[in-house]
Amino acid sequence: xxxxxxxxxxxxxxxxxxxxxxxxxxxxxxxxxxxxxxxxxxxxxxxxxxxxxxxxxxxxxxxxxxxxxxxxxxxxxxxxxxxxxxxxxxxxxxxxxxxxxxxxxxxxxxxxxxxxxxxxxxxxxxxxxxxxxxxxxxxxxxxxxxxxxxxxxxxxxxxxxxxxxxxxxxxxxxxxxxxxxxxxxxxxxxxxxxxxxxxxxxxx
Amino acid sequence: xxxxxxxxxxxxxxxxxxxxxxxxxxxxxxxxxxxxxxxxxxxxxxxxxxxxxxxxxxxxxxxxxxxxxxxxxxxxxxxxxxxxxxxxxxxxxxxxxxxxxxxxxxxxxxxxxxxxxxxxxxxxxxxxxxxxxxxxxxxxxxxxxxxxxxxxxxxxxxxxxxxxxxxxxxxxxxxxxxxxxxxxxxxxxxxxxxxxxxxxxxxxxxxxxxxxxxxxxxxxxxxxxxxxxxxxxxxxxxxxxxxxxxxxxxxxxxxxxxxxxxxxxxxxx
Numbered sequence: 001x002x003x004x005x006x007x008x009x010x011x012x013x014x015x016x017x018x019x020x021x022x023x024x025x026x027x028x029x030x031x032x033x034x035x036x037x038x039x040x041x042x043x044x045x046x047x048x049x050x051x052x053x054x055x056x057x058x059x060x061x062x063x064x065x066x067x068x069x070x071x072x073x074x075x076x077x078x079x080x081x082x083x084x085x086x087x088x089x090x091x092x093x094x095x096x097x098x099x100x101x102x103x104x105x106x107x108x109x110x111x112x113x114x115x116x117x118x119x120x121x122x123x124x125x126x127x128x129x130x131x132x133x134x135x136x137x138x139x140x141x142x143x144x145x146x147x148x149x150x151x152x153x154x155x156x157x158x159x160x161x162x163x164x165x166x167x168x169x170x171x172x173x174x175x176x177x178x179x180x181x182x183x184x185x186x187x188x189x190x191x192x193x194x195x196x197x198x199x200x201x202x203x204x
Numbered sequence: 205x206x207x208x209x210x211x212x213x214x215x216x217x218x219x220x221x222x223x224x225x226x227x228x229x230x231x232x233x234x235x236x237x238x239x240x241x242x243x244x245x246x247x248x249x250x251x252x253x254x255x256x257x258x259x260x261x262x263x264x265x266x267x268x269x270x271x272x273x274x275x276x277x278x279x280x281x282x283x284x285x286x287x288x289x290x291x292x293x294x295x296x297x298x299x300x301x302x303x304x305x306x307x308x309x310x311x312x313x314x315x316x317x318x319x320x321x322x323x324x325x326x327x328x329x330x331x332x333x334x335x336x337x338x339x340x341x342x343x344x345x346x347x348x349x350x351x352x353x354x355x356x357x358x359x360x361x362x363x364x365x366x367x368x369x370x371x372x373x374x375x376x377x378x379x380x381x382x383x384x385x386x387x388x389x390x391x392x393x394x395x396x397x398x399x400x401x402x403x404x405x406x407x408x409x410x411x412x413x414x415x416x417x418x419x420x421x422x423x424x425x426x427x428x429x430x431x432x433x434x435x436x437x438x439x440x441x442x443x444x445x446x447x448x449x450x451x452x453x454x455x456x457x458x459x460x461x462x463x464x465x466x467x468x469x470x471x472x473x
Binding site: 058065 | 298320323324325
C-alpha cells in the first residue's frame with residue numbers, strides 16, 4: 001500500500017514516499033519517484049490513484065512555473081498549497097482527483113513549512129503528516145520521537161525508524177522509499193532506502 | 205491566477221465561447237465585419253499601418269553568437285518619478301527562451317502572456333520544452349490570426365525571440381512581425397532606426413562568442429539601452445548599468461584608437 005510522510009526540522013523539511021507502482025497483484029516497478037520537485041524550493045509528495053497522481057501533480061507544477069514566469073518571482077509555499085487545494089476543491093464535485101499530497105517548501109523569510117492536503121481538498125499546515133496505511137505506523141513513531149527543531153541526523157533517523165516500522169508491520173509493505181529534502185539551498189533528493197533493487201534480466 | 209492551464213486547452217476554449225455568446229447576437233453582427241481587408245491593389249493596409257506602429261517603437265536588436273545570444277532594447281529617457289524596474293522590455297518566456305519587441309507594449313503583454321502559457325502547456329502535454337522555432341511559429345500564428353478575424357485589429361508589434369535548442373544546444377534568433385511572417389536571423393534590429401542598425405550589423409557581423417557578441421549588440425544600439433544576455437548555463441541575465449557603461453567605455457576607447465590609427469599614417473606621408 002502507498003505511503004507518504006513528512007516532517008519539519010531545523011531550517012528544513014523532509015518528505016519520504018514509498019516507490020512502488022502496483023496494479024492489483026502485480027508490482028509494475030519498485031523505483032517510482034512519487035516526490036515531485038515542484039520548483040526550486042518546493043517538494044510535492046503525492047500518493048493515490050496512479051493516473052490522477054501524475055496528471056494532477058504535473059498540472060500543478062506547470063501552473064506554478066507559469067506564475068513564476070508571469071510575475072518574475074516564485075509562488076510562496078502557502079500560496080502554492082492554497083492553489084493546489086483550490087484545484088482539488090474545484091474538481092471535487094465534478095471529477096475528483098484521488099490524490100493525497102504533502103507539500104513542503106522553504107521561503108526565505110518564513111523558513112520551512114509543510115502542508116497536508118488530502119483528496120477531498122482538506123488543507124492543514126502541519127509539523128508532521130502521513131498518508132496511507134503506513135501512516136498508522138509513521139504517525140505513531142513521529143508522535144513518540146518528534147520534537148520541533150530536530151537536526152538533520154535526528155530527523156533522518158526518525159524517518160528510518162518509520163520506514164522500519166512500515167516494513168516490518170505492514171502486510172504488503174513497500175520495499176523501497178525515497179527521501180527528499182528542502183532547505184535554504186533548494187529542493188533535492190536526499191537518499192533512497194532500498195531493500196529490493198529492480199532485478200536485471202537474468203542470464204538464460 | 206486569472207488563467208490557469210487546463211489539462212487540455214479545449215477546456216479553456218469551451219469556457220471562452222460560453223462567455224462570448226452571452227452578448228446578444230445583434231451586437232455580434234456589428235463587430236463581425238473584418239477590419240483587415242484587401243485593398244484593390246492587394247495590400248493589407250491595417251497590417252502595413254501596424255508595421256508603421258512598429259517603426260515608431262523603441263529600437264530592439266538581437267545578435268546570435270556561437271554560445272551567447274544578446275538582446276538589447278533602447279530605453280527611452282525614463283521620467284524621473286517612474287520606477288524603471290517595473291518597465292521590463294526583455295522578458296523570459298521559459299527558462300531557455302527570451303523575447304524583446306518593438307511597437308505597442310500593451311499588445312506585447314497579451315502576446316507574451318499567451319506565449320508563456322503555450323510554453324508550459326507544451327511541457328505539460330509532451331513533457332518537452334519548446335524549441336525556439338516552435339514558440340516563434342506559435343506567436344507568428346497568433347499574429348496572423350488577428351489579420352484574418354472579424355472585429356479585431358492586428359497586434360502592433362514585431363518580436364525578436366532568442367533561445368537555445370533544448371537538445372542540440374544550438375542558439376537561435378527569430379523575428380516575427382504584425383503580418384505573422386517569421387524567419388531566423390544571425391542578427392537583426394526592429395523598431396526605430398532599425399534600417400540603419402541592420403545596415404551596421406550587415407557590415408560588421410561576424411561569428412562571435414561571449415563578450416564579443418554583447419559588444420556587437422551594444423555598438424548597434426549605443427544610446428540609452430537595456431541589455432540581456434542568454435547563455436546555455438545561466439539562462440537569461442540582465443546586465444547592470446555599470447556593466448553596460450564599462451563596455452560602452454571599451455567601445456569608445458576602441459573607436460578612438462581606430463580614429464587615431466587612421467590619422468597617424470597620413471602624418472608619415
